[in-house]
Amino acid sequence: MQANATVRIIPRKFLVLLAVALSAFAAPNTIAQQNRTRQQSASPMSPMAADAHPSFEVATINPANPNRTNGGGFIVGGHRLVIEGQTVNDLISFAYALHKKQIVDGPAWLETERFDIDGQADQPGVANLHQVQEMLQKLLATRFGLKLHRDKRDLPIYVIKVAKGGPKLAQSSENAYGLPTQSGHGQGSQQQRKFTNNSMSDFALGMQAYMDRPVVDETGLPGRYDFTLKWTPDNVPTSEPGAPPGIFTAVQEELGLKLEATKGPADVLVIEHVERPSPN
Incomplete structure (x- = not known):
């Protein structure tokens, strides 16, 4: 990915453990559509080191504005990550690259309460999709107390x-x-x-x-x-x-x-x- 822009990325519902380039797939009336690619002016930055395992150096989490008129999304700008109006199920789905129906036994509020997150990586450069997912997995564990295990059903x-x-x-x-x-x-x-x-x-x-x-x-x-x-x-x-x-x-x-x-x-x-x- 070229690191000279702020990029709105999905999924996705999403999602495939690929790279940021894959993050643009979209669907009507879903989180995937909300997270379509957006190019904006920004200073050129280099990609984050491929072997880096970033965490959030700092992250602010607030309830989302219930009167938001757009669907929100995930925005990567440099080593900053802004998440707008997403449920915890959306975050888990994105972080672990699974359909939301593959997230089971969670409380009902995971699908109804939405959050805004504004955070900064602890390492320089533009994170790729794997690294954004890793950051979110760590954030879910530390700030949402998420504990889970994998199974088949x-x-x-x-x-x-x-x-x-x-x-x-x-x-x-x-x-x-x-x-x-x-x-x-x-x-x-x-x-x-x-x-x-x-x-x-x-x-x-x-x-x-x-x-x-x-x-x-x-x-x-x-x-x-x-x-x-x-x-x-x-x-x-x-x-x-x-x-x-x-x-x-x-x-x-x-x-x-x-x-x-x-x-x-x-x-x-x-x-x-x-x-x-x-x-x-």
Whole structure:
């Protein structure tokens, strides 16, 4: 990522343990849409050292303004991180790269009470997505008293499989160690996402931003691919000529894959303890 701008990042619902470049995937009416990329003028800064493990040197946490008119988001500017109007479930989902339905046994307020966080990393440079996630994991533990463990539970999920006729995916020109990216936009009633150097597990987790349940890769495809997906969200009526189909049809027709609704084992984070944030 170029470090010469303030960047609003997601997920995501999100999310894939990739790099900041992946943080732009978005979905209508979700946190992922709220966290679309925003470029602003700023002094050039270098990326944080790749082997750095930052924490928040200082962080202010306050209840969010209930009259906020925008959805808020995550904003990275230099080694400063500003989080606007997010629930604790949003924070955990982002920090651990899981769908919110994979966070279980938490109190109801995790999904209803929203917070603003303004913090600064204890190391110089612009943090990448891994480092932002690590900072949030530490903040959740120290200021929200979060304790959790990983488990597997049967949940309603979508699985991605290869459709009849085989995949319609181009092998990526990037090497296997290049950063996978997801970028795109909504135009009218349509959504378009461009995937570069994505594995199928990257694609699956990215798609969680648009789906109402976790998405699991069962394609068995080992490579990395470049492709674009265009679709019309199911909740958006359209009479535009030539509008793309809904997401399920688009995945099959454009990518040669299919999304199947089922119930099966999925990774979950089990909340053991959490509390409202400690005073500043």
